[in-house]
Amino acid sequence: MKQTDLGESPYSGPILDMKRIRQFMVLAQTLNFRRAAERLHMAQPPLTVSIQKLESDLGVRLFERGGAGGVTLTVAGQAALVEARRLLFHNSQLIATVQATAAGTGGCLRIGFVGSTTHGVLQRIVRQFRADFPAVQLVLKEATSVQIADRVERGELDVGLVRTPLMASAQVRLKPLLTERFVAAVPLGNALTAHAELRMDMLAGEPFVFYTRGDAAGLQAMAMLACQQAGFLPRIAQEATQVQTVLSLVESGLGVALVPSIMQNSPNPGVAYRAIHDIAPAADIGLALLVPEMANPAVPGFQEAALKCFAVG
Structure with a gap:
């Protein structure tokens, strides 16, 4: 059977x-046209006409008429009353959902x-956002920064939490959240762990677990x-995309790595972290919120929650 362009049901009834x-x-509750009309703030004749039109549309009698405007529900009317309650409930839910989504206090927010x-x-941003906007459903998707930028631009994600600098081209805005420096991740047992703090040149002779050039x-x-500002090119032994994968390879003893300082919050058992006191400030990295030009109405609330938790400078 042919459907319309909007894909709705082929139902062709009233x-x-x-x-x-x-x-x-209201008439089913009062069982009297006069009292129902008073409750509805309308005259009785238009109410009578309206009920007759509804019965005509349905093709059944909903009420048996009595004297003095009194009525009783027919069997069909009793069945209609059950469904009418559901219909009005879902109608009010539809209105509330649409209005909340448009206002950014409801609906769904897809976060990369x-x-x-x-x-x-x-964790901090999500806790804050859920406290501020408990009715918004969150869908969380892990990906690389480049992938997130692409998916936000294509409308597959509404907002992203990404690493900067971001080597990608997209019609999006970046809202910096925090700035970090690299720390050295060193496998336990490596001689470098004897030092409380390192210099970059102390890493020059070590094999490196490095990041891939793509994602x-x-x-x-x-x-x-x-590395180059410290006067050497790293000897790359292995490459990986995700920071956690880099750390797993360091833990396996395959080399040292430069990782964001935030990774120290959840230490790996086989990795020691050491600050590097002379690392170049030009090599600072960070985290930022990535927002499309035409944003989901819930995005400003998420951005506000993020800025409550983190603010650069």
Whole structure:
């Protein structure tokens, strides 16, 4: 059977007027045309006509008429009353949901996040947002910063928590949340763990677990810059995209790595973290909120929650 362009059901019966459904409900409750008309703040004759029109649309009698405007529900009327209650409830729910979504206090918000935000950043923002907007449903999707930027631009995600610098081109806005420096991640047992703090040149002779140039281009560029400004090119033994994967490879003893300082919040048992006192400030990295030009109405609330938790400078 052919459907319309909007994809609705091929049902071709009468379209019920919600105003008439409400009038039917009041008459079913009062069982008297006069009292129902008074409650509805209308004259009795138009109410009588409206109920007759509803019965005509349905093709059944809903009421048996009595004297002095009194009525009783027919069997069909009793069945209609059950469904009318459901219909009015869902109608009010529809209105409330649509209005809340348009206002940014309801609906669904799809959030993309990089894995390193799960070490304290994402949790704090989500807790704050849920406290401020409990009716908004959150859908969380982990991806790389480049992937998140692409999906936000294509409308598959509403907002993103990404690593900066972001090596991507997209019609989006970046709202910086925090700035970090790299720390050294060193496998336990490595001689470097004997030092409380390191210099960059102390890493020059070590094999490195590095970031890939594709999906982790920002971290890769900043880590490479830090090494080059210290006067050496890193000897790359392994590459990975996610920071947590890099740390797993460090824990396996495959090399050292430069990782965001926030990773120290959830230490890996086989990794020691050491501050690097002379790392170049030009190699600073950060986390930012990525927002499309045409944003979901719930995005400003999420941005406000994020800025409550973190503010650069």
